[in-house]
Amino acid sequence: MQFQFDWSAFFESFPMLMRGIKFTIVITIGGLVFGFLIGAFMGLMKLARHVVPRTLAITYIEAIRGTPMLVQAMFLYYGVPMAMGLRIPPLTAGIIIIAINSGAYIAEIVRGSVQSIDPGQTEAGRSIGLTRSQTMLYIVWPQAFKRMIPPLGNQFIISLKDTSLLMVIGVGELLRTGQEIVAVSFKAFEVYLAVAVVYLVMTLTIARGLRVLENHLEMKTKR
Amino acid sequence: MESTEMIKIVNLHKNYGELEVIKGINLEIRAGEVVCIIGPSGSGKSTVLRCINRLETPTSGTIIVDGKDIMDSETDINHVRTEAGMVFQQFNLFPHMTVLDNVTIGPVKVRKISVTEAEKLGRSLLEKVGLADKAKNYPEQLSGGQKQRVAIARALSLKPKVILFDEPTSALDPELVGEVLEVMKQLASEGMTMVVVTHEMGFARDVADRVIFIDKGVIQEDNAPDAFFSNPENPRLRDFLGKVAEH
Numbered sequence: 001m002q003f004q005f006d007w008s009a010f011f012e013s014f015p016m017l018m019r020g021i022k023f024t025i026v027i028t029i030g031g032l033v034f035g036f037l038i039g040a041f042m043g044l045m046k047l048a049r050h051v052v053p054r055t056l057a058i059t060y061i062e063a064i065r066g067t068p069m070l071v072q073a074m075f076l077y078y079g080v081p082m083a084m085g086l087r088i089p090p091l092t093a094g095i096i097i098i099a100i101n102s103g104a105y106i107a108e109i110v111r112g113s114v115q116s117i118d119p120g121q122t123e124a125g126r127s128i129g130l131t132r133s134q135t136m137l138y139i140v141w142p143q144a145f146k147r148m149i150p151p152l153g154n155q156f157i158i159s160l161k162d163t164s165l166l167m168v169i170g171v172g173e174l175l176r177t178g179q180e181i182v183a184v185s186f187k188a189f190e191v192y193l194a195v196a197v198v199y200l201v202m203t204l205t206i207a208r209g210l211r212v213l214e215n216h217l218e219m220k221t222k223r
Numbered sequence: 224m225e226s227t228e229m230i231k232i233v234n235l236h237k238n239y240g241e242l243e244v245i246k247g248i249n250l251e252i253r254a255g256e257v258v259c260i261i262g263p264s265g266s267g268k269s270t271v272l273r274c275i276n277r278l279e280t281p282t283s284g285t286i287i288v289d290g291k292d293i294m295d296s297e298t299d300i301n302h303v304r305t306e307a308g309m310v311f312q313q314f315n316l317f318p319h320m321t322v323l324d325n326v327t328i329g330p331v332k333v334r335k336i337s338v339t340e341a342e343k344l345g346r347s348l349l350e351k352v353g354l355a356d357k358a359k360n361y362p363e364q365l366s367g368g369q370k371q372r373v374a375i376a377r378a379l380s381l382k383p384k385v386i387l388f389d390e391p392t393s394a395l396d397p398e399l400v401g402e403v404l405e406v407m408k409q410l411a412s413e414g415m416t417m418v419v420v421t422h423e424m425g426f427a428r429d430v431a432d433r434v435i436f437i438d439k440g441v442i443q444e445d446n447a448p449d450a451f452f453s454n455p456e457n458p459r460l461r462d463f464l465g466k467v468a469e470h
Contacts, residue, residue: 123278124315128329128381129305138328142319 009187013178013194020177021198027091027173028160031098035159038099039106044136046111057107064104070165073097077169090171094163102159109151113144146217153210157203174198227254228287229385229416230275235284237270244270246440254384257417259427262437263463268420271437272387275418276307289384305333308378312390314370316362322349322373323358326380333381348376352406368399372406385416392423424467428452436460
């Protein structure tokens with residue numbers, strides 16, 4: 001029997017995937033907002049003068065980067081409740097995992113960008129009497145943030161794709177929704193192709209949006 | 224007579240690991256004085272300057288700026304830095320801010336004056352360095368000479384009692400050096416206390432009250448410009464001036 005591509009199954013997948021798309025977007029954005037906060041905090045801690053915050057940051061970054069996200073997800077969703085006796089709803093767990101995971105990579109992005117700013121900028125800030133934190137806030141951070149945008153965009157795309165791993169803990173994100181449709185229709189080729197198209201549209205949109213943002217920031221200081 | 228001492232450096236030492244860069248420097252600078260520091264590269268002259276506002280931490284010794292011991296942990300170093308402005312070789316303007324913001328951020332964030340007031344002050348300072356029309360530009364759009372004049376305005380924005388210049392014209396194209404030296408001359412004539420690390424011998428001769436020659440981490444000569452240039456005692460200084468004159 002020859003395979004026949006079923007166009008209607010392909011097109012009908014999209015409205016049915018809508019719920020999964022929403023979950024994927026919510027988890028990605030929620031995870032990255034918290035991931036950025038964690039990353040900024042840990043990245044700056046890694047640059048601290050004292051050894052204690054530095055060690056804490058390094059430990060966190062190494063532990064997260066050195067273990068698969070799938071294992072982190074299983075550990076948090078199935079392991080932690082066993083030990084602590086509290087159950088985390090799948091959506092919350094998904095956001096936490098993306099946040100903790102992306103946070104480690106974002107920490108390195110933040111540290112690298114901050115370190116890449118000419119030390120003369122800090123000296124100039126300090127020389128007019130700004131405190132250490134004022135110099136970071138008003139002088140170094142705005143310049144470093146601009147340099148963070150391309151690697152952050154990259155992380156944005158990686159995290160978005162990583163949300164698909166969350167299907168193992170039962171989060172009703174895009175891939176999981178696709179799988180549910182296939183379970184009923186058996187149209188694996190058409191449905192998973194539709195799923196792939198949706199991921200591609202989302203990642204291309206992010207990449208496009210970041211280019212616009214970068215150009216906008218570039219224009220501001222040139223005019 | 225009351226002391227008008229602005230900066231007093233006693234037995235300053237600075238080591239980088241094993242390397243001893245400053246080997247016991249004593250220096251007093253009175254209010255209103257213009258002191259130029261010259262010397263070969265690697266002599267430690269910039270390090271001395273950067274120790275005065277503690278951008279470099281001295282290894283040992285005492286530095287008093289406007290009556291405050293900067294090595295004392297009780298001293299608010301941020302306050303001392305507002306009294307001792309600094310102009311850098313590489314300008315170090317804040318590239319993400321307009322020229323006006325570069326000269327108002329200090330007054331607004333450190334002195335806590337209102338933005339309106341700071342902008343009034345900022346515009347008058349830009350006027351003073353001849354760049355009133357560049358207030359809304361970004362540093363990237365300025366020439367090197369213009370950048371350095373903005374940097375001088377920024378240093379002045381905190382109304383410091385002394386300004387430290389760290390080779391202010393060394394990164395400039397030759398034709399842009401004059402405009403920066405003009406602004407510095409004007410400041411000197413207004414009675415600003417200035418410590419200038421420089422290679423501009425003409426400026427040192429014309430504007431300085433004293434010229435200091437630092438080599439190998441110590442002060443080799445400290446004299447009025449006339450005697451310093453026309454009749455150098457120290458053989459190292461004679462050698463240095465000879466080399467400079469060849470160029």
